[in-house]
Amino acid sequence: MHVLIVGAGIAGLTAAIALRHKGIDATIIEQAPQLSEIGAGIQIASNGSVVLRELGLEQAVAAKSVIPKSFDMRDIRNGKLLYVSPLGEEGAQRWGAPLYNIHRADLIEILADALPSESVRLGVHCTGFTQDDKGVTVHVEDGDDLHGHVLIAADGIHSVIRKQLFGEDDVHFSNILMWRALIPAEKLEGIDLDERGNYWFGPGRTLITYWIRPKNLYSILASVPSGEVHRESWTESGDIDELRASFADLEPRAQAMMDQIDTAFLTGMFYRDPIDRWTDRRVTLMGDAAHPMVPFLAQGACQGIEDAWVLATMLEHYGEDNLETALEEYEQRRRPRTTRVQSGARAMVKLVHESEPERIKARNGRWKGMQHIDPMTEATWAFVWDYNVLEEVKRPAGEVQGLSATREDKKMERPESQRAFDMWKSAFTAEDVARGHDGMREGYDRFLTTHFPAPDDLSVENAELGGVEALRVRAAGATAADNRTTVLHFHGGGYMLGSAKGSVEYAGRLAKAVGGDCVTVDYRLAPENPYPAALDDAVDAYRGLVNSGVAPSRILLSGESSGSGLALALALTLKMAGDKQPAGIIAICPFADLTLSGASIKEFAGQDPAANRDTLAFMAASYFQEHEPRDPLVSPLFGDLKGLPPLFLSAVEGESLYSDSSRLLERAREADVDVTMVPVKDSVHVYTLFPFLPETTETLNEISRWARRVTG
Template sequence: MWRALIPAEMLRDVHLEEKGNYWLGPGRTLITYWVRPNNLYSILASVPAAEVQRESWTESGDIEDLRRSFSDIEPRARKMMEQIESGFITGMYYRDPIDRWTYGRVTLMGDAAHPMVPFLAQGAAQGIEDAWTMATVLEKASKKDVPTALQEYEQRRRPRTTRVQAGARAMVKLTHETEPDRIRARNGRWKGMQHIDPMTETTWGFVWGYDVLKAVKLPAGEVLGLSATKEGKSLKRPESQRAFSLWKNAFSPEQVARGHDGLREGYEEFLATNFPLSKEVGVESLELHGVPSLRVHALRKRANAPTVLHFHGGGYVLGSARGSLEYAHRLAEAVGGTSIAVDYRLAPDHPYPAAIDDALDAYRGLVNSGVPASSIILSGESSGGGLALALALALKTAGTPLPAGIIGVCPFVDLTLRGPSVSQFAGDDPAANRDMLTYLGASYFQGHEPTDPMVSPLYGDLAGLPPLFLTASEGEVLLSDTTRLIERAQKAGVDVTSRIVDDSVHVYTIFPFLPETASTMKAIGEWIEGSFNR
């Protein structure tokens, strides 16, 4: 990165922005701003590593090299560059916060502990937050308690700097996309955010809205880490705490920093590591009207048992049919029949209506293969539950025979994020938070209206839908999606069976070791049996 300062008197003929941030092609960015208004102007110019001859904090680089790197920029910016007399080149160094900062009476702060990527202006900001936090905890401590106070300082700061660093790195990657398809997907996501987060208050509130003066007065356990969960939050039972911890640690800082690519990788790893399909279970690949899918059967399949058409979760951006097979197989066992996991296309590469189009094709393909609609149960967890509901609404509108029932586990049915639990349980749910839901939802609906029932089925006409089995966890961020759906469906005359479990997590049924999972799977089997015998 080139750094240069220009006195104002040399820029009289150049119209300057108060602050500018320009992406000028692969590896090239120009960031400009006043250091002292109408006195001294700063230029930061990043170039590809291959165009850097040497780095130094003191020696000037060859200005002609800088001008060659930016020879094709627009005239006003080129005129500004021509005024630079000297500048120096430094590398852009950053890393995730190191694992340990404190040793006795010695600790680290600022770039020594967490060198920030030069984005979101957080290098100095995080250092200032460190300094104030350290000063505050030391002020309260006696001389004998200094090591303990420094441990508290690290406990308060490391989770936050990890989250800020990962977010900044993700934004660097997002703004420097070079492939046309990825640029289109990124811009589509930004269009979507204009619907639900026009001022990016949700997206970047954790950075800009943070008040260190207030935060340092709160208990250390209130600090929000990488998963936007309070570091001191815990559940009552060992098994529910195990599920909570698995969700909390589902993604590494590196995976978050890589945007949806890293999140997809992390989610697949999370599912494959923790919920592998038994080797006893055979898996068949098939296509339903061109949509790739995977089929598993109950080990003791009953005659005339239903077929579950299952849609995985992941906010329409993450997940896969293969990743959901273990849960899909337990659904097959619960109903004594067959489960088919659908590999519908994912956003942001394939935004709305790709997922609902694939869901419709898969359903029609299953019916055309000889499985009657009256033997099909739609199923989905989280966004997959929303997709199953949207599919049923689409089938009703088209006059297509409806399935026998729908299973929705913690369904994501309101992508406007208007549900009160989204705010009420902020910091308590390691699997979902407003920031992540905004990112995922906007990636899916993009320029489309999020209140469209095909996107957010909560806003659809639910009358005439088949029986619903809906379940969620008390205290999860998407709880009000389920409770509002139950209320609206009952008012529309739909037969609703519901279960709200306590001391558990989002999409608790994917965790086979939870007692509430076993009881819910048993209840699903009884519900299916009752529905089929009517």
């Protein structure tokens, strides 16, 4: 078998080495006349390091790189520490291999030296290809065509092969420019720049800096809004005065470092959107040709390295007689994962380049909250660093986790539950995720209003309760009455997503179930409005409802997911304040422990498309921020439940948050609370949102009977 690879970057070189490691011959075609010292520092995290280790290259990499002790993220103006990701020996033990900071040229040299010189053909410009049932021919400019069994396009973001395969697609500019500079160690003497990731974040700009050759060379990546640099300066050598003007208000240590820059080069930050196909028969894509991504997860090189190992493994496994099948499975294993990483990288870009003071405050508060519940920063990094491709490639292809962090082959037992599962799995697009909480918020409202529109005959009125906006929903044909039961409902969405409007359809079914009204509350959302904003709104809405003439004995609190946690926190607050308690609480699939200590979060990882540890941590930390997450009014699971009204509890066995419900049930019983538990099998998180599920009908019937009992 002979494999042709176009492009001698990190992905292409690693692919050739991995193929030779598997006993497969490969030839690389590279248009550059030599592999020169280009670029600056790059990071090879554990998910890339394990492959280099398997290929016998880690020792050479370690000799020319630096292992940072941590990533230290600071405010660019005052130097205040905002967030720390432990690395060094502690990180290597947790993630299975070290993270290396290295000069790109050093890594390219190590990879090239691992190949016979004749296997890398420099100065050869690929113009296209043709293929048939016997192989692939690569057409070159001013030379003889090359022939092989398969062709791998590793020719970067402007791939010639990708364009021929799938046509022209847009290259997106992020409106961010990146200055790259290298500083010799002797110029940094006396400046406290430890062997860490020394990062600074300011309005719309970042400084990502670290040692790349031990005590020898320091790398700086400085990003700025594109409008701060004149277009005529967008050349390989930028104007240092413009760089300094963009970073004129630095804390002293960062300023001392930046003053030592003599030259820098400037590039735009570009990316492409994920595509639906990489492969056509005997030709496929890898690295930046397949999934060009922004650099703020430092995963461009590592994802190409992962590609290389999977590709080589598939070609070895299927052999020359099944090459097309090998390439199809390679894509099946890689495309869902890289789509998730591409979107995550763009979300990180948005997060670290916030420019408005209130959004910067919210981001920094979220980071503070993450340190409370996630000291190893696993929610940020585990999905990339904790992926050992050497082991993952041995598992069935369908176990790869895509954008929803759910195994691609996960199947439900019934067609109805599969339909709900698939709806959750596709609730957010790659673009939603890339836009951070803004995109996810829009995506969640789109999901709810598209799939669960309110029926035309539903009565919906604007309501204001204690200064809090809400919607009063009444089932068709129902009329107002003094003795009607009123459900005060709090929507889910991790305190970060959701709206009263998005919950109207479900509110209508709740109103019908209890034979009354349902008032769904538009409480303030995190991260702009952290704890206790949502709880304050819940208290004001409850008291406003009571002041409007509804007796507490006719009020049922209700919520799904985080809305259930808010309803429980409201009940605890009312108890402490001496307010009269409502008649009962309906908690569907509650998110009641924002410390994420429930065993089911880990146990059912990859099986729940609606909730996973990474997203739950992001949402939880956005809500409590600098507050203690074990506070019972944040995590009502830890509260004193004694004296609370009757509780109707339901959850799905197999969902990530099931432990929150099972522990709530236990604590409620210990506190002598009148608790009804309805466990559900083969379903999805907050299943009651899905009216077509039989278990939804059954549960609402149970709620109807329970409501009549507790309201008398």
